[in-house]
Every structure is written in structure tokens, then in C-alpha cells.
Amino acid sequence: MDLNHLGPAQQEIAGRSDEERVRYILSDRWVPYRVAQLVEDRFRFLIDFPKRSRMPCLLVSGDPGMGKSLMAEKFIRDYPTSFNEGTGATIRPALHLEMPDEPTPQSIREELLGALGAPPGKSDNRTVARLVDSVGCRLLFIDEFNKIGDVSPKQQTLCLTAIRTLHNSLRIPLVALGTPGADIAIRLDPALAERFEVLGLPHWGSNDDLRELLMRVSAVLPLRRPSAMDTQRFRRLLIDATSGVTSRIFRLLETVAIAAIRNGQERIDEDSLSDDNLLLPLVSMVRNRRPKAMA
Known part of the structure; x- marks a missing residue:
């Protein structure tokens, strides 16, 4: 043949x-294509971004089925978990969490603890930030970000404020993944909206x-x-x-x-x-x- x-x-x-x-x-x-490569290049730009007081963020917006989560999963595979024998620490360069179905500030922190492999329980932003820093995380993906738009206006405000203050504590870039409604949710917090650029995935x-x-x-x-x-x-x-x-x-x-x-x-x-x-x-x-x- x-x-x-x-x-x-x-x-x-x-x-x-x-x-x-x-x-x-x-x-x-994984079959590479142009738009996916553009998104991956942006992820690499963010994970290598030098520390500064206000780290940049990215919203990847697209309809269901456009490959947002797969792009994040592929990128995380390219930066796998490793073990530092010198320090005895587990290094996780990129973390992925999914927005809870009914998000609250506490449930978002619990999801992040789960992504870290830490036991569940009540925690504050500073505690979570210390745990994230301890594993050498340099990029945090938040999937299904549009779910924030499904709760009451009061809960939306609380969740967005919690994400903004968490971002301040972490001092690493955030990548939000969501349907087109996710940008509406982010704009509800003007201070948070100033930190996110948007990359849309067209059909x-x-x-x-x-x-x-x-x-x-x-x-x-x-x-x-x-x-x-x-x-x-x-x-x-x-x-x-x-x-x-x-x-x-x-x-x-x-x-x-x-x-x-x-x-x-x-x-x-x-x-x-x-x-x-x-x-x-x-x-x-x-x-x-x-x-x-x-x-």
C-alpha cells in the first residue's frame, strides 16, 4: 500500500x-490549528510573565464545543506536575478549577483547594494563596466562568470581589474560560474588568x-x-x-x-x-x- x-x-x-x-x-x-496555536501562545506568554503588582488576565470566550477546556487541559499537560527532590515539594506550574454550579466565595476557594489536592474546609484568600504559592503555580485556569451570571446580583458581586482579592493575593495571571456571557459577568466588577483581555473563539x-x-x-x-x-x-x-x-x-x-x-x-x-x-x-x-x- x-x-x-x-x-x-x-x-x-x-x-x-x-x-x-x-x-x-x-x-x-491533539490536532493543532491556527486559532488554538494563538491561544496556546497567549497561555505561554502569561505563564512566563514576570512578577509585578498587577498581573494580567485573559478571558477565552466561545460557544460550547469550541475547545476552550481542551486547550487548557492540553496546556497543563505540557507543564506537568513534578517533584523537587531537593526541597521535597510538588511543583504544579498550572492549575485548573471549574466554577461551582452555584458559586460563592467559599465554594470557589474550596474548588481551588481541591485542585491543589488539599483537604476541603473553610479557608480565606491568604491561606489559599500561600498553598498556591507553595506548589509553584504560575497560571490559574477558571473554567465555566459564565456560571457567575446564574446567581443573584448580590452573589455575583461577592464572587467577583472574592476573585479580584484572590488575584491580588496570588499575584499570578488568571485565565477565565467561558461562554460569551462570561464577559458580561466580568464587567459587573469594573476593577476586575480592567485586568482581563478577551480572546474569542469564532465558529x-x-x-x-x-x-x-x-x-x-x-x-x-x-x-x-x-x-x-x-x-x-x-x-x-x-x-x-x-x-x-x-x-x-x-x-x-x-x-x-x-x-x-x-x-x-x-x-x-x-x-x-x-x-x-x-x-x-x-x-x-x-x-x-x-x-x-x-x-
Whole structure:
């Protein structure tokens, strides 16, 4: 077989059984693309930012499925936990916590204690800041930041004040991840809003960015024939089915790749997306599938 359309690692996998190739397609992997690289570069800028009295912050804003949490998780994997044998300390350069469903100042601190692996309990900002400093944390991610908008105005004020004072104590950059409503929540505290820049994640369109993504994806899917995804119609069909949402795009490409293995076609093309028997992988995508016209 001529497998030059695949990367070196995927060429070896393409020679394996169908089931092994399907498991590989369904496994986690990171496929880089331009916007994700811009976000990662900003994360690296923040984690290496020199100490000063007012550290910068970043809000990464995007609809569900645009990859915000995955970008943070990937970045944290790139800065893994380590153990300093000289000091006996565990070093955690980046921490990730999820905003509680009903956030309060205390519940936010408890989530941060959980991210540190510390026992739960009441704590104040100074205690939490000392624990964060003790593990050498240089960047803190707060996911689902938009949940602050779901509580009462009084609780919103208390939570935002707690985050601002915690930021003062930590003296490290904060990265908030959330849906577009997160910026509204941040603006409720004018002092906090002055610290955050915003980086939005747009939906995909049928453009050069999508062409580059599809080229990268085609090189990692272990199909034995070159796919034909570099056409305007293919991109339009893909956007129509997914509304340009990142997670939907990847799930749909995985689905048609597995179908190509099962039916022996061994490639993805326009017919893969227009097949009436295609079972869309996510409930959120069903409404985007146009029904077949009546004869």
C-alpha cells in the first residue's frame, strides 16, 4: 500500500486490523490549528510573565464545543506536575478549577483547594494563596466562568470581589474560560474588568483555516487511501452539518472515517457527508441536517 498521505506513525497503524484502527480514531489526540496555536501562545506568554503588582488576565470566550477546556487541559499537560527532590515539594506550574454550579466565595476557594489536592474546609484568600504559592503555580485556569451570571446580583458581586482579592493575593495571571456571557459577568466588577483581555473563539467557516485543519486531520486518520476533503463542496457540507463548532467537526470526521473502514471505502470524500445513511454523532447536530426533498 502507498501510505504517503499519512504521517509516519499513522502509516504503521494503517497496517493494523480494522478494530485497532477504529480504537485509534476514537482515542484522544491533539490536532493543532491556527486559532488554538494563538491561544496556546497567549497561555505561554502569561505563564512566563514576570512578577509585578498587577498581573494580567485573559478571558477565552466561545460557544460550547469550541475547545476552550481542551486547550487548557492540553496546556497543563505540557507543564506537568513534578517533584523537587531537593526541597521535597510538588511543583504544579498550572492549575485548573471549574466554577461551582452555584458559586460563592467559599465554594470557589474550596474548588481551588481541591485542585491543589488539599483537604476541603473553610479557608480565606491568604491561606489559599500561600498553598498556591507553595506548589509553584504560575497560571490559574477558571473554567465555566459564565456560571457567575446564574446567581443573584448580590452573589455575583461577592464572587467577583472574592476573585479580584484572590488575584491580588496570588499575584499570578488568571485565565477565565467561558461562554460569551462570561464577559458580561466580568464587567459587573469594573476593577476586575480592567485586568482581563478577551480572546474569542469564532465558529469555523469554509476558508483557509478549515482547509489547513482538514489537511492535518487527513494525515492522522489511518485510512489506506487518500481522502478527498480539499473541495469547496466538502467544506460546505461539513459546515452545514456542524455549524462550524469544533467538537462537532471532529466527531463527524471520526464518524465518517470509521464508516470508511467498515464499508471498505478507506477514504473520506463528499459522498461520505451526503450519505443518507450517515448517523450524525451528536444530538446537537440533528437540527442541522437538512431533510431529503420529497420526490
